[in-house]
Amino acid sequence: MRGHAGHGTGTGEPMGTGAGKGQAGRAGRRLAVNFAACLLLLIQYLLGMAVNVYVVLPARHPGASASDYFTGAAAGLGWVIPHGPAWAAAHAAFGLALVLAAFAGIVLAREQRSRAATLLSVLGALAILGSAFNGVSFLNYGHPFSSMIMASLWALALACYLTGMFLAARPAGRNPM
Numbered sequence: 803m804r805g806h807a808g809h810g811t812g813t814g815e816p817m818g819t820g821a822g823k824g825q826a827g828r829a830g831r832r833l834a835v836n837f838a839a840c841l842l843l844l845i846q847y848l849l850g851m852a853v854n855v856y857v858v859l860p861a862r863h864p865g866a867s868a869s870d871y872f873t874g875a876a877a878g879l880g881w882v883i884p885h886g887p888a889w890a891a892a893h894a895a896f897g898l899a900l901v902l903a904a905f906a907g908i909v910l911a912r913e914q915r916s917r918a919a920t921l922l923s924v925l926g927a928l929a930i931l932g933s934a935f936n937g938v939s940f941l942n943y944g945h946p947f948s949s950m951i952m953a954s955l956w957a958l959a960l961a962c963y964l965t966g967m968f969l970a971a972r973p974a975g976r977n978p979m
Contacts, residue, residue: 828914832970835907839926839963842900847956849893854949857887865942875938882941890941897934904930904959911966918969926962929955 860866864881868874882894904927911923933955940948 828916829970831910832914832916832919833967835910836922836963836966836970839904839907840960840967842896842903843930843956843960843963846893846896846900849889849896850952850956852889853887853893857890859887859890859941859944861944865938868942871939874942875935878938878942894937894941897937901927901930901934916969919966922962922966922969926959926966929959929962933959 863878863886865874865876865878868877879894879898883891883898885891886894904923908920908923908927911919933952936948936952936955939945940952
């Protein structure tokens, strides 16, 4: 019999997988991913404030004042996470995890075939990546402008993910049924 338990509306779809529910499920996943990104960014902000208040980075460490930025960045990160001050180590390690999470968010956004979600995820991930590069730059060279750029890109990333949350929470059309 068509339309009975597990046979949907006769289209071969199982019950509960109609277009409306599928769109709601995708929107719910986008909302959850963007909310998680915002929480991770807020945790990273708090770790960064702890570093700012409680940590004095040594002038000499692996990667400090490196002539090759990328080699110095790898050396600096390789030093700060296992051997640096605890707050700085936590901030750096969490930053690396945040970069990975941001790129995973791009993959999820692309799977949902939403241009706006993908664009916001890419922009947010690029802001997080840029913030990470400026964090390493601050670690290795100590220039205050690197810290300012890091904070500005953090704010851009947060704005991207907050906007993604609002777009995901918005009804798909006038008649969501």
